[in-house]
Amino acid sequence: DGGITQSPKYLFRKEGQNVTLSCEQNLNHDAMYWYRQDPGQGLRLIYYSQIVNDFQKGDIAEGYSVSREKKESFPLTVTSAQKNPTAFYLCASTDRGKLFFGSGTQLSVL
Amino acid sequence: EDQVTQSPEALRLQEGESSSLNCSYTVSGLRGLFWYRQDPGKGPEFLFTLYSAGEEKEKERLKATLTKKESFLHITAPKPEDSATYLCAVQARGGSQGNLIFGKGTKLSVKP
Numbered sequence: 001d002g003g004i005t006q007s008p009k010y011l012f013r014k015e016g017q018n019v020t021l022s023c024e025q026n027l028n029h030d031a032m033y034w035y036r037q038d039p040g041q042g043l044r045l046i047y048y049s050q051i052v053n054d055f056q057k058g059d060i061a062e063g064y065s066v067s068r069e070k071k072e073s074f075p076l077t078v079t080s081a082q083k084n085p086t087a088f089y090l091c092a093s094t095d096r097g098k099l100f101f102g103s104g105t106q107l108s109v110l
Numbered sequence: 111e112d113q114v115t116q117s118p119e120a121l122r123l124q125e126g127e128s129s130s131l132n133c134s135y136t137v138s139g140l141r142g143l144f145w146y147r148q149d150p151g152k153g154p155e156f157l158f159t160l161y162s163a164g165e166e167k168e169k170e171r172l173k174a175t176l177t178k179k180e181s182f183l184h185i186t187a188p189k190p191e192d193s194a195t196y197l198c199a200v201q202a203r204g205g206s207q208g209n210l211i212f213g214k215g216t217k218l219s220v221k222p
Contacts, residue, residue: 004153006153031206031207031208032208033208033209040214041214042114042197042199042211042212042213042214042215043154043197043199043210043212044212045209045210048206048208048209050206056206058209090153090154092153092208093208094207094208097141097142097159097201097207098144098156098159099144099146099154099156099208099210100156101153101154101155102153103152103153104151104152104153106151
């Protein structure tokens with residue numbers, strides 16, 4: 001079955017630690033996105049990539065980094081510079097304007 | 111500033127009690143308006159895309175409509191399995207395809 005796979009489901013970060021969230025898709029979509037969801041808030045765009053080896057900052061990119069070395073993969077690193085990382089992170093890809101989401105990663109701070 | 115406002119924040123219905131969710135938007139040129147359903151701890155699931163005022167789309171008990179300022183998601187004779195958070199989002203002209211502006215959602219609870 002085609003889809004977007006995010007891992008892990010739950011992740012814990014210690015003070016000063018960088019953590020990486022995985023996102024893999026087998027839909028053959030060119031564009032991929034990372035959104036952050038906080039309770040009671042709308043989804044906010046962190047980074048997006050429309051093609052391999054290229055990516056752009058979204059509205060809240062500070063404290064995050066990404067790479068796009070393969071069409072299928074778009075990992076997100078939450079760096080120690082992100083002071084409030086606790087949130088639900090969603091990876092997505094687009095087909096004809098429709099966003100298709102993965103199942104999300106819940107990141108919490110220890 | 112582009113903005114999406116959803117109301118109410120939460121809605122409790124009895125099974126079979128029809129109602130509507132509202133999504134008001136201000137955007138500098140609308141390319142599309144999207145409705146998603148999200149279950150707890152899961153990613154949003156695509157429901158509908160609307161592109162122009164007057165457009166309507168239906169799927170089972172759900173019907174989405176669009177005017178120049180707002181969209182409604184009508185739920186007819188809801189069932190408990192319709193309980194979820196419903197998200198509205200818009201894509202503005204000039205933005206990339208997946209760069210959407212989301213509302214905060216309406217949490218729907220349907221009691222048997």
